[in-house]
Amino acid sequence: MINIVIPVHNRREYTRQCLACLAAQTYRNVKVIVVDDGSTDGTDLMIEEEFPNVVVLKGDGNLWWTEATNWGIRYVQKSQDKRQENFVLTLNDDTRVAPDYLQTMLDAYRKHKPCLIGSPSVDSDNPDKLEYAGAVFELYTAGGHHLSEDYHSSYRELATRTSFLESHSLPGRGTLIPMEVFDKIGLYDSKNYIHYMSDIEFSVRARKAGYRLIVNVPSVVYEYVQATGIQVEKQISLRDFIKGFTSIKSPTNLKVRYRFAIDHSKTKVLYFCFDVARICTGFLLRKVRIMKPL
Template sequence: MIYIVIPVHNRKAFTLGCLHCLAQQTVTDRLVIVVDDGSTDGTGEQVRKQFPDVVVLTGNGSLWWAGATNLGVRYVLDTLDPDADDFILTLNDDISINSGYLANLLIASKANQRCLIGSVSVDVKPPHALLYAGTRHNFLVAKIEDQATTRFTNKYASLLQNSSCIGSDSLPGRGMLVPIPVFRAIGVFDDRRFCHHMADLDFSIRARKAGFPLLISSASVVYEYSDATGVDVSKPMSLRLFWQALSAIKSPINYQVRHHFALKHAPFPYLYIGIDMLRIIGGYVIRQIKATLAMDR
């Protein structure tokens, strides 16, 4: 059995689209759990109406990704009492998947037992760039290598020529298949330190340290609406917006979150956070200079 936990908030169209994709899966031994964290757009009502087999849990709007996911995970662990051979799949709603997605995850898991299996991300929009294909972490110099770019030049075809599964040092929660024994061994997501961003990275790194390898299934693809998630810090922005992004909950450069991550996982945490923030600030300055030069041409 695969228990699919999807945290949602005020994105009714995305949520319903994701559930439609899951309804088309060739794997039928599944249960979908939507955690509606205080939506005001009628998401929960529409899910219950259109997908009556889906379990809908409700939050008050303050759970964010990690808290909402934990609510779904605890529902599975405490209420449904899954078997050791079962799985929990964490999934975001801003994606599309083909009908064989769950089957491909199970094939990869069967071939690599005790592993957490992650998904490849491809942009849903043309030219369908490869967005995610695993990471490599260097905790000494605060560097996370994006293998989609460094190994596969953002081309899914290049990834397929490599291997059916590739190793990764961490996994995102956007399509992460977790064997039930992993939760029994390490607990749930750390929603106190990482309420939104980096909760999935922290969880997967903890699992790897506990002896559960991390793999990416080349055949398990989520097509991502890449412009629908959080704060986009890859584009030029005003200094005021950049300063706000350093503390915004939905921002990937939230200083406090990255500080907690360094304290938990880096051998020299203050060196890590210093280099990390210098890289973030330097990247901002370079983007601003490039944008200014482009306007002057």
């Protein structure tokens, strides 16, 4: 069974269309668990009326992505039928998927196991724009790059050249995880990674434990890019960039980046310094490109 865990908070329309996509899947051995973390926009009532088979777990608004996801996983651990093969698929509500999405994920798992299966993501408004296809990095000087760059950020080019990529990490936006992984390495670290980077950190732990991290090209996720948190790679102001160093909603939160450096890098504080320098340099280079005359 594939147990789909979706944390939500006050995004009723995104949640509605995400659940509609999942209801249309060709693979039917599925349970959907929505962790509604204190929504006040009627999300819970909408689910009850329109998707009565969906399990809703209610938080108080303080779970954030990581602990909300852990709630869903714990529910699965307690309720799973161990006589069958069980998975958790982590997914965000600001996405949509094709009807064969779950089947392609499961097919890829059976081909590459033992592994976790991730999804490439594209811009929902521009489906050829490849937003994510995996990443490679080293843990000494924070070097690396997004694999989408190797395909000129074009999903069409990616799909014509390969059916899968091997990554050094995977995000929570469409990742299929065998239940045995949680037994082996534990859940997401909600103490040190409240919202961002807990998915990356978890997948790094899984890779260290011997699981391959596969991005299955046909299992594409259509992402509503503007609905995500602080966009460090977009054209943001200096004020917003600096704010990102302390915001829970930011992937550049310094406390989180430091924790990851201590937990997983080879050079600890030196890695953290290189990481921050890379983030700042990237911001400055984007500003320079914007300021260049045409």
